[in-house]
Amino acid sequence: MKPYVLMAALIAGASHAAPPASAALSTAPHQQDLKSVRKEIDTLKKDIAQKQAVQKEAQSAIKESEQAISQTTQALVKLEKKQSSSEQQLEALRAQINASRNSLAAVRQRVGQMLARQYKSGQHDAMKLMMNANDPNQSARDLAYYQHIARAQQQLVAQLITHQHELEALSFQLEQELARLNSLSNRKSQEKSSLQQDKASQQQELNKVTGEIKTGQSKLSQLQENEKRLTGLIAQINREIQRRRAEIARKAAEERKAKLAAAREAARKENERRRKLAENAKKQGKPVPEEAKQTVTVKEEAITDVADDSAAGRAFVSLQGRMKMPVAGQLVGRFGKPRQQGVSWKGVFIQTANGTPVRSVADGTVVFADQLRGFGNAILVDHGGNYMTVYTGLSVIGKSVGGSVKAGDTIGNTGTLDSGESGLYFEIRHMGRPLNPQAWAR
Structure with a gap:
């Protein structure tokens, strides 16, 4: 049985009434029990203090984890915004690339058609244009116009190709950035998950230590109450012991006093008897007995x-x-x-x-x-x-x-x-x- 349980049973069984006068009293066993209770109290206090230190460390660790989780969450929110913006930009670029490709295809088709007609007509198109025209000046102007259109279409094709290459390069960069953001977001998500697991583990440890502290404090309160009751019981027994000792001493003193008073009274009576014996002897003219000559004294x-x-x-x-x-x-x-x-x-x-x-x-x-x-x-x-x-x-x-x-x-x-x-x-x-x-x- 645990010492504090033993104490509680002992105190409950002792009650608060004074022991019978005839019972032998001793505080020795109770003092030993009190010593055991106090030792257990000291041990329990040290254990609670150690657990409170662990509790404080766990609370601090949880607070740090919460701060880290908060920072990681904020970083993830920023990354998601960047990802969303990059995806929108990439989508817009892809639309531009598609439009550019369509434009390039249309221009290439027109150029192709024009080249095909020229190929079919051969090198005499310009001569035919000159021969069939009623106005030579008009024919020259038409020829220059056709040449200008051809050069413009060629330049447009070149520009469209350049623009398409630029869009594709920019699209590639955005895809690379988006991949980087996705990778960073994945790492941050894993980091957040790890932090949350750590926090859960720390919270579990904190709950365990807090429970142990609560149990220890409850036990400590019970031990301290038992210590208080046991101390009171010892004090009560000591008072009863002192009362009995005082009563024994008082009775012994009274007995000594009574014996001395009885001895003095007996000595007084004996001396009175001897005085009368001496007086009677003198009245009768007889010698005083030796007994009557001596006085009885009480030591x-x-x-x-x-x-x-x-x-x-x-x-x-x-x-x-x-x-x-x-x-x-x-x-x-x-x-x-x-x-x-x-x-x-x-x-x-x-x-x-x-x-x-x-x-x-x-x-x-x-x-x-x-x-x-x-x-x-x-x-x-x-x-x-x-x-x-x-x-x-x-x-x-x-x-x-x-x-x-x-x-x-x-x-x-x-x-x-x-x-x-x-x-x-x-x-x-x-x-x-x-x-x-x-x-x-x-």
């Missing part, structure tokens, strides 16, 4: 689980309900409880021996490493996500500003606060607001 909560590299590489927010404290010792100052100076603790104070290593509770960057008025030597670590931890009362500062730290790294040693309290004062802040460290510790 504050002991911290034994110290930060180590198990939290390395994890987001700080994911540590809520699982965080380990930076040092081992007795928890004598609680979040929100009053201090000796009349103010309340904004973190926790852990009583421990001087020189005890202080460890970073999570990965981060040191943003302060110097004396802090009222708290002695201090280190502030930025963990990202607007989370910061504060370590004060240090005898030794082991990191400098700008240095990176990993969960479990030693960042200094315990000392005393300016107030004289021996141990480590520890705060957690989010966007500058103090948070109860015990709500984060397990």
